[in-house]
Structure formats: structure tokens, C-alpha cells
Amino acid sequence: MRPLCMLVGIFAANKELIITFQAKENSMTKDGEVVNNPIIDSDKILTFPCGIPGFEKYTTYIVYHKEENDLSAFWLESCAEPKVTFTLVDPGQYGLNYELELTDAERDLLKAEKAEELGVFMVLSKKDQDGKSPAALNANIAGPIIINPRTQLGLQKVIYRSRLNTVIVQEK
Numbered sequence: 001m002r003p004l005c006m007l008v009g010i011f012a013a014n015k016e017l018i019i020t021f022q023a024k025e026n027s028m029t030k031d032g033e034v035v036n037n038p039i040i041d042s043d044k045i046l047t048f049p050c051g052i053p054g055f056e057k058y059t060t061y062i063v064y065h066k067e068e069n070d071l072s073a074f075w076l077e078s079c080a081e082p083k084v085t086f087t088l089v090d091p092g093q094y095g096l097n098y099e100l101e102l103t104d105a106e107r108d109l110l111k112a113e114k115a116e117e118l119g120v121f122m123v124l125s126k127k128d129q130d131g132k133s134p135a136a137l138n139a140n141i142a143g144p145i146i147i148n149p150r151t152q153l154g155l156q157k158v159i160y161r162s163r164l165n166t167v168i169v170q171e172k
Contacts, residue, residue: 045079046147048154049109053143058084061154074121076145088121088145096122098144100157111151121145123156 046061061076071093078084091098098120102112112118122144126135147154 044152046076046152046154048156050155052086052145052156053158055084061086073124086145087124089124089139091120091122091139091141091144094122094139096141100144100146100159102146102157106146106155106157109155110146110148110153112148117148117150119147119149121147 044063046063048059048061051057051059055078058078058080060079062079064075064077066073066075072090074088076086076088100120102110110118123140125138125140127138128135142159143156144159145154145156
């Protein structure tokens with residue numbers, strides 16, 4: 001069985017985790033549509049043991065990756081219902097830096113041995129504002145997705161009181 005994408009590497013640099021996924025050749029078209037009915041390797045699927053809030057019954061997802069204009073995005077597609085998808089981005093691409101504290105239960109759920117092995121991602125969504133202008137792209141900064149690529153486990157952390165550092169303009 002061949003995966004649609006495979007984990008290529010995990011690198012720790014300056015206490016930031018960089019997770020690299022590589023899409024398999026000829027498995028996606030430019031518009032993101034899957035072609036050639038690829039076979040999914042079960043050890044390349046992410047599991048969200050508690051689901052994602054609002055989508056609790058969907059617990060396993062295939063990961064897709066795309067890079068465009070020096071930005072990287074990931075898609076999670078539910079294995080049970082392919083129409084259920086989430087777009088994830090690295091918050092660092094947008095100047096955001098999370099300071100998160102995981103509970104013991106969250107660390108146990110992710111089977112995390114150390115913070116450096118976890119990746120933090122924002123969920124993006126498109127919202128049609130008035131039907132006439134282009135849809136706005138929004139990021140859920142209060143509900144980052146936390147992924148442990150070693151265990152292939154994830155969760156969405158709902159932040160009730162955020163401590164988010166944002167750099168709008170950096171002086172030279």
C-alpha cells in the first residue's frame with residue numbers, strides 16, 4: 001500500500017518544530033483533486049482520538065500538502081467522510097507564535113514525551129461575506145491543532161484566554 005503523502009522529516013530549530021510532509025507524485029492535480037485512486041497506507045494517517053470539536057465522530061484523517069508563493073498548507077481529509085476537510089497552516093508563516101500549556105490528559109492523549117516533538121497549526125476557513133465580494137480567508141487562532149508526528153496523534157486545543165505573540169511589522 002502506498003501513502004498519498006509521507007512524513008519526510010522532523011527538524012527542531014530554535015525550539016520550533018518543522019514537520020515536513022511530501023506528497024506522492026501524480027496523486028494530486030494542481031487544484032488539489034485526487035487522481036488515480038491512490039491506496040492509503042494506514043501508518044500515514046493522523047488520528048484525533050477525541051475528534052475535532054464539532055466533528056467528534058470523525059477521528060482519522062489523511063494529510064495532503066501544498067506549497068505556493070512561499071507558503072505551505074496542509075489539508076486533513078476525513079477517512080470516513082472525504083467531504084470533511086480542514087486546511088492547516090503553520091502560524092509562524094503569519095508572524096504568530098503560540099505559548100501553550102498542555103494538560104496532563106492532553107499530553108497523555110498525544111503520547112508526547114517532550115514539547116519539541118509537537119507541531120502547532122492554525123485552522124483556516126473561507127467565509128462568504130456578502131455573496132458579491134470574494135470570500136475572506138480566516139484563521140482560528142483560538143483553536144490550534146496540535147500534532148505529534150511520532151505517534152500520529154492530534155487534538156484541537158481550545159484556548160479560552162490566549163497568550164499569542166503577533167509581530168505585525170519588524171524593525172530592521
